[in-house]
Structure formats: structure tokens, C-alpha cells
Amino acid sequence: MQDLGKKVIYQIYTKSFYDSNGDGIGDLRGIIEKLDYIEKLNVDMIWFNPFFVSPQNDNGYDISDYYQIDPLFGTMEDFEELQSKLEKLGIDVMLDMVLNHCSTEHEWFKKALAGDKEHQKYFYLRPAKEDGSLPTNWVSKFGGPAWERFGNTELYYLHLYDKTQADLDWHNQKTRDELVNVVDFWCKKGVRGFRFDVINVIGKARELVDSNGENERALYTDTPVVHDYLKELNQKSFGKYPDSITVGEMSSTSVENCIKYSNPKEHELSMVFTFHHLKVDYLDGKKWTKIPFDFMKLKQILTKWQLQMATNGGWSSVFWNNHDQPFALSRFGDPVNHREKSAEMLATAIHLLRGTPCIYQGEEIGMIDPEYDGIEDYVDVEAINAYGELLAQGYDEAQAFDIVKSKARDNSRVPMHWTRGKNAGFSHGTPWLRPTDQERINVEDELAHGEIFAYYQKLIALRKNDDVIACGGFLPLLEDDEKVFAYVRTLEASGKANARKILVLNNFFGEKYEVRIPDEFCGKCRVVISNYERDFCYLGEVLSLEPYEALAVEI
Numbered sequence: 330m331q332d333l334g335k336k337v338i339y340q341i342y343t344k345s346f347y348d349s350n351g352d353g354i355g356d357l358r359g360i361i362e363k364l365d366y367i368e369k370l371n372v373d374m375i376w377f378n379p380f381f382v383s384p385q386n387d388n389g390y391d392i393s394d395y396y397q398i399d400p401l402f403g404t405m406e407d408f409e410e411l412q413s414k415l416e417k418l419g420i421d422v423m424l425d426m427v428l429n430h431c432s433t434e435h436e437w438f439k440k441a442l443a444g445d446k447e448h449q450k451y452f453y454l455r456p457a458k459e460d461g462s463l464p465t466n467w468v469s470k471f472g473g474p475a476w477e478r479f480g481n482t483e484l485y486y487l488h489l490y491d492k493t494q495a496d497l498d499w500h501n502q503k504t505r506d507e508l509v510n511v512v513d514f515w516c517k518k519g520v521r522g523f524r525f526d527v528i529n530v531i532g533k534a535r536e537l538v539d540s541n542g543e544n545e546r547a548l549y550t551d552t553p554v555v556h557d558y559l560k561e562l563n564q565k566s567f568g569k570y571p572d573s574i575t576v577g578e579m580s581s582t583s584v585e586n587c588i589k590y591s592n593p594k595e596h597e598l599s600m601v602f603t604f605h606h607l608k609v610d611y612l613d614g615k616k617w618t619k620i621p622f623d624f625m626k627l628k629q630i631l632t633k634w635q636l637q638m639a640t641n642g643g644w645s646s647v648f649w650n651n652h653d654q655p656f657a658l659s660r661f662g663d664p665v666n667h668r669e670k671s672a673e674m675l676a677t678a679i680h681l682l683r684g685t686p687c688i689y690q691g692e693e694i695g696m697i698d699p700e701y702d703g704i705e706d707y708v709d710v711e712a713i714n715a716y717g718e719l720l721a722q723g724y725d726e727a728q729a730f731d732i733v734k735s736k737a738r739d740n741s742r743v744p745m746h747w748t749r750g751k752n753a754g755f756s757h758g759t760p761w762l763r764p765t766d767q768e769r770i771n772v773e774d775e776l777a778h779g780e781i782f783a784y785y786q787k788l789i790a791l792r793k794n795d796d797v798i799a800c801g802g803f804l805p806l807l808e809d810d811e812k813v814f815a816y817v818r819t820l821e822a823s824g825k826a827n828a829r830k831i832l833v834l835n836n837f838f839g840e841k842y843e844v845r846i847p848d849e850f851c852g853k854c855r856v857v858i859s860n861y862e863r864d865f866c867y868l869g870e871v872l873s874l875e876p877y878e879a880l881a882v883e884i
């Protein structure tokens with residue numbers, strides 16, 4: 330069993346990390362060139378977004394060959410070299426397995442289209458309803474209907490995402506065997522980490538029926554059979570290697586299911602990625618809206634998940650950012666007036682929770698959403714579709730753009746800022762997505778005189794060296810406080826009478842704030858980490874927190 334609480338994952342979006350050959354697109358050799366930078370962080374594992382062969386309609390999440398590296402990113406030799414160099418640094422590889430769907434360019438789909446009955450069973454092919462309408466009224470997560478005409482036949486195929494991403498029918502044992510083979514192939518190459526894309530939607534109901542407008546997700550999400558399929562995949566592939574680590578990306582899930590997905594007794598996955606805490610700036614649960622974030626809701630969600638997962642033996646990866654989210658610093662911090670302090674506070678709030686932290690490239694130097702001024706700057710299929718839909722709903726161009734700008738996935742996909750120079754030092758060619766703000770935020774300056782990177786190093790070291798943070802329980806504190814997210818991590822210390830306790834205080838706002846410390850926590854203490862370099866050994870009844878201050882003390 331892995332000690333998941335002592336590990337930290339770093340996510341690399343290869344396309345935007347570093348371009349070694351000047352084609353404007355990041356690549357595997359680019360990552361090799363930057364290993365000295367990665368090494369400094371002291372992370373344990375790198376999750377790479379998919380770099381398998383793909384037409385790139387959804388930036389690699391539309392895979393047409395699971396066994397090869399896309400030439401856009403390099404070769405199998407490059408991958409092997411990267412893997413062996415990472416191994417020397419003590420860093421494991423985590424690959425992104427997109428097994429809910431494959432590209433319509435995949436040979437399985439092509440054979441199905443050519444009439445091969447066996448391969449047709451790999452997909453959800455259905456006739457239109459009697460009245461000629463689509464097989465169901467389901468909507469694609471990228472907008473528009475979830476069905477597309479299957480070649481020139483009378484059938485339609487299901488795609489929960491883009492129309493070039495055909496959902497694979499996991500009810501078919503042959504499909505599942507193929508997918509086991511994919512995972513097994515990479516296990517045999519020594520890969521021990523797997524992130525499973527939208528894995529909780531692999532078990533659609535056997536009978537696909539219309540939704541009533543409210544139950545659509547329930548018709549294909551977290552169905553009981555998902556647990557069976559995961560147990561089977563575990564047993565037949567990665568589970569054969571006790572040192573493997575797996576993360577399931579969970580779309581619109583529930584805590585009950587996530588406990589099951591991640592409790593080691595169930596033999597499904599090591600941990601889950603969930604997104605409820607990132608939907609606190611959605612109006613009525615809708616992504617393509619723009620409102621300030623709801624701090625109390627954020628606290629409630631994080632607290633609920635921490636408590637329930639801890640009580641029931643579940644395990645989460647804790648994170649703010651990934652390639653599908655705008656930078657958290659732009660959403661929940663203050664990138665203009667308090668960029669450094671708010672980046673550090675956000676990092677503290679997440680890194681000291683119970684779970685395995687995952688850091689997205691660039692957050693460790695305080696990167697923020699790019700400053701684009703027109704829809705032409707965005708390339709993501711989801712953003713472009715959303716813009717069109719907002720216009721169709723009656724928003725004017727400026728309003729639609731404003732909303733897209735606040736939520737587009739391209740925000741975090743912007744190339745890594747290495748230097749303040751041309752193209753942020755990312756590429757000698759024309760970057761596929763335009764960096765902005767590199768004069769203010771870049772690796773070179775950050776390492777020379779910034780404070781965020783060094784603060785991340787401290788947080789990572791704490792996780793490795795302090796058992797309370799790595800393995801302790803979680804207790805909420807000051808739940809009604811409207812400015813501070815506070816919690817306590819606790820660990821029964823063997824041989825000692827009292828449990829060890831670490832109190833964590835995060836001021837989520839840009840003003841000074843006096844927080845009342847409950848009596849039981851007043852008294853002698855030791856500073857564990859502080860983003861204002863505080864040094865004191867007594868905690869009184871009232872503590873005046875600085876703007877975006879984060880402080881952890883052992884009491």
C-alpha cells in the first residue's frame with residue numbers, strides 16, 4: 330500500500346510546458362530540458378495530460394491510438410528517456426487514460442463504420458425514435474445534442490463530449506478487455522500512475538431513455554456497474570502492481586460513491602478528483618455565468634468532503650487547478666493587489682488538508698488567467714461553442730466574451746511563463762496559445778526574487794516530514810466565520826498522552842481581520858508555516874490576520 334498522504338503530484342500539460350523544436354507546441358523533449366526545474370519542487374509523481382496519437386480536437390482527449398506517442402509531442406524513445414530520467418529523480422509517471430470514449434479516427438470506430446459488427450458493439454449505436462428524432466434528448470457536455478449520425482447509416486452514435494469523441498460501450502466484455510490491454514501495456518512499460526478521465530460515466534444505463542430535464546446525469550453517472558467495472562480493471566491491470574497509484578476523475582459525483590471508488594477495501598482506485606468546490610462561482614450551478622465566488626459555500630463543500638471521506642476511509646486528491654479550470658488565483662485570490670500572498674494562502678488552504686495535493690504547472694509561480702481581448706484568442710472547442718450559445722441566448726458580444734473569458738479552459742492552458750522575453754521563453758516559434766503577463770510573472774524572476782515557489786517548496790516538504798499533515802484527521806473550526814477558512818489536523822501520537830494538533834487559519838480576503846481563537850487552542854504554540862514569516866510561541870484569544878494571511882501552528 331502506498332503512503333498517499335506523503336505524496337505530491339505535479340500536473341504537466343505537455344502542449345504548454347516547453348517547446349523544444351520551435352513548432353509552437355510543447356513536447357516531451359521540452360520537458361526533459363526542464364527537469365532541473367521540476368526537480369527543485371521535490372514532487373513524487375507527474376501526471377501528464379494525454380500525449381497519445383490524436384487528431385487533437387479536444388487537445389488529446391480524443392485518442393486514436395492508445396499505444397503510440399503523437400508525433401506532435403515526440404516519440405516512444407523520448408517518452409522512455411523522460412521516464413528513465415524521472416525515475417533517477419525519484420519521480421513516477423502518471424498517464425492519462427481516456428477510456429470513456431475514443432476518437433472517431435480510432436481504428437475501432439473506423440472498422441465499425443466500415444460495417445464490422447463486432448466493432449459496432451464497442452459503441453452506443455441506436456436508431457432514431459419512431460418520430461424521427463434523436464435516440465434520446467441527451468445533451469453533450471460541450472453543447473448541442475449528444476448524438477451524431479453514424480456515417481450514412483440510419484443509426485446514431487453517442488458522444489457525451491465532442492462529436493469526434495465516441496463513447497465506448499463498457500457493457501461489452503470485449504471493449505473492456507481492449508481497455509485492460511491498454512492499461513496493461515503501459516504497466517508493462519513501468520508506468521505506475523494512472524489518471525482515469527471521467528471514469529464515473531462509463532456505466533450508462535442499459536436502456537438509454539430520454540431524461541426528464543433533471544435526471545439526465547443520473548442516467549449515465551455513478552451507476553452501480555461503474556464500481557464493478559473498476560474492480561475488474563483494477564484486478565486485471567494496475568492492481569497487479571501494489572505500487573500503482575490511480576486517480577479517478579469524477580464528473581458530477583456524490584461523496585458516497587467517491588468513498589467507494591477510493592476506499593482501499595473496495596479495490597477500485599487510490600483516490601478521486603472531484604469538482605464541487607470549484608463550482609462556487611457558478612450562478613444556479615451553470616458554468617457559463619460570471620459571479621463572485623461564494624466563500625461560505627466553498628468552506629462548506631471542502632469541510633463536508635474532508636469529514637465524510639475521512640470518516641469512511643475514502644481518499645481525495647486535493648487541488649485548485651487543472652487544465653479544465655481557470656487559474657484559482659484569478660478566481661479566489663487577488664492577482665492585482667495581493668498576488669503573492671493570495672497565491673500562498675490558497676496553496677496553504679489546500680495543501681494542509683487531508684489528501685494528496687496536485688499542483689498544476691504554473692500555479693507554483695503564481696500564474697494567472699491570460700489577458701485576452703477577443704474570442705479569436707481562444708482555441709478550445711468548449712469555449713467557442715459556449716460563446717455561440719451565449720450569443721444565441723441573447724447576450725451581446727461583449728457580455729458573452731466577458732463570461733467566456735472568466736471560465737474558458739484555455740485560461741490555464743496558456744504556455745508556461747519561463748522568462749519575461751518573447752513568447753514567455755516557451756517557444757522560438759509561434760505559440761499555439763498566446764501568453765500574456767510574462768513580464769510580471771515568470772520562472773526566471775520568481776526563482777531569483779519571488780516568494781511563491783519557495784513557499785510551495787516548504788508546503789511540499791511539510792507533507793513529507795510531518796505525520797499530522799500526511800496522515801492526520803480533519804476537524805472543522807470557526808465554521809460560521811465569514812472571512813477565515815480554519816481547520817485542525819489531528820494525530821494520536823503513539824506513547825504520548827495527547828494527540829498532536831495543527832491549527833490552520835486562512836484569511837480569504839484582502840483586508841486585515843481579527844479572528845477569535847477558541848479557548849482550547851489558546852496557549853503555547855509552534856509556528857508550522859506562515860506566509861508572513863510570523864514567529865511567535867503563544868496564541869492569544871484574538872489574532873489579527875493580515876490580508877490573505879495563512880498560518881499553521883502546532884498547539
Ligand code: NOJ
Pocket residue numbers: 387390427490526527578652653
Ligand atoms: C475531462 C478532461 O479533463 C477534459 O479536458 C476533457 O475535455 C474531458 N474529460 C473529455 O475527455
